[in-house]
Amino acid sequence: MTPEGEALLRRGAAELGLQVDAQIPAFVQLMALLQEANRKVNLTALKTETDIVLKHFVDSLSCLRGEHLDGAQQVLDLGTGAGFPALPLALLRPEIPFVPLDSIRKKIDFVRAAAEALGLNNVQPQVGRAETLGRDPAHRESYDRVVCRAVAALPVLAELALPLLKPGGRLVAQKGPISEEELQAGRRAAGELGGRVTEVDAFTLPVLGDARTLIVVEKVGRTPKKYPRREGVPAAQPLFWAAR
Ligand SMILES: C[S@@+](CC[C@H](N)C(=O)[O-])C[C@H]1O[C@@H](n2cnc3c(N)ncnc32)[C@H](O)[C@@H]1O
Numbered sequence: 257m258t259p260e261g262e263a264l265l266r267r268g269a270a271e272l273g274l275q276v277d278a279q280i281p282a283f284v285q286l287m288a289l290l291q292e293a294n295r296k297v298n299l300t301a302l303k304t305e306t307d308i309v310l311k312h313f314v315d316s317l318s319c320l321r322g323e324h325l326d327g328a329q330q331v332l333d334l335g336t337g338a339g340f341p342a343l344p345l346a347l348l349r350p351e352i353p354f355v356p357l358d359s360i361r362k363k364i365d366f367v368r369a370a371a372e373a374l375g376l377n378n379v380q381p382q383v384g385r386a387e388t389l390g391r392d393p394a395h396r397e398s399y400d401r402v403v404c405r406a407v408a409a410l411p412v413l414a415e416l417a418l419p420l421l422k423p424g425g426r427l428v429a430q431k432g433p434i435s436e437e438e439l440q441a442g443r444r445a446a447g448e449l450g451g452r453v454t455e456v457d458a459f460t461l462p463v464l465g466d467a468r469t470l471i472v473v474e475k476v477g478r479t480p481k482k483y484p485r486r487e488g489v490p491a492a493q494p495l496f497w498a499a500r
Pocket residue numbers: 334335336337338339340341357358359360363384385386387404405406407416
């Protein structure tokens with residue numbers, strides 16, 4: 257990473273109220289690993305240094321807004337892709353255990369290799385589908401938090417995440433701007449699944465000013481056994497939401 261890239265990372269993090277000086281060497285290494293892996297396989301669409309700094313690193317760190325991860329014992333990153341937001345979050349919060357989950361093995365192979373290279377003992381990547389884990393007693397109702405970024409519409413996320421959360425746990429979903437229709441469907445879906453939308457935090461991405469929304473869904477009851485539906489159904493037939 258160039259000195260300009262490092263300065264951009266410091267500035268973006270500072271706008272979020274975060275200090276990343278101690279983690280700069282690790283971010284430099286992560287940038288190199290991502291760019292090297294991207295030359296071999298198409299891991300992420302973002303390829304330039306500026307895009308990776310702002311739209312992967314800083315954007316991931318925005319999940320720390322509102323301190324929703326504080327005190328969490330086990331955080332699942334649903335649909336982590338190349339490790340976002342899990343890897344930047346794990347760098348900033350070494351005391352929190354993260355489980356980056358993705359259904360695509362080559363992505364999880366990268367996340368595992370990157371976590372090892374960065375010496376991140378608090379990262380345990382997992383290959384699989386959220387629907388499968390959500391019905392597996394070893395994972396159902398096992399997580400304090402589920403974070404996710406750019407994975408699916410809110411009603412779909414609610415069905416994938418709420419079965420995995422312990423009662424009292426929270427889904428922290430980072431999205432772009434959200435329509436009123438999606439939010440309404442998400443509220444109804446959350447209600448059906450034992451959850452409640454407790455926060456809709458609209459903000460702008462540091463430096464770039466792109467619109468973002470952090471949506472928090474709290475698990476206030478139990479998720480009925482019939483959820484999640486089988487693999488692919490939550491996304492193909494989102495609860496309470498026809499307007500896709
Ligand atoms: C658009 S990518 C976003 C990746 C990453 N969160 C980011 O922001 O860069 C969505 C990822 O979610 C994964 N995914 C989608 N549905 C999933 C499911 N039901 N279970 C596990 N992973 C899923 C996909 O394989 C893909 O890697």
